Amino acid sequence: MIRLARVGARKQPHYRVVVIEKDRARNGRSVEVVGTYNPRTNPATVDLKRDRIDFWVSKGAQLSDRVGKLLAQAPAATETASAA
Numbered sequence: 001m002i003r004l005a006r007v008g009a010r011k012q013p014h015y016r017v018v019v020i021e022k023d024r025a026r027n028g029r030s031v032e033v034v035g036t037y038n039p040r041t042n043p044a045t046v047d048l049k050r051d052r053i054d055f056w057v058s059k060g061a062q063l064s065d066r067v068g069k070l071l072a073q074a075p076a077a078t079e080t081a082s083a084a
Helices: 050-058 065-073
Strands: 002-007 014-019 032-038 045-048
Touching: 002 050, 002 065, 032 050, 045 065
Parallel strands: none
Antiparallel strands: 002 014, 014 032, 032 045
């Protein structure tokens, strides 16, 4: 499953977009970090590795509701390109 994991201090949320097994805890050990989301900036900062998300979805990973909305809203300009 691809979902958000909360990081950051109390009352200062910052999220990682992670690939994680469905039955693990929200902040449990993830398989891979595929992006970040910071709702505290104006506008909210979304940084996604779209190629890795597509890879995991092709392997059967499901998107959470919020991650699906972030993918739909994130313009192509904010995606990170692989530097290889």
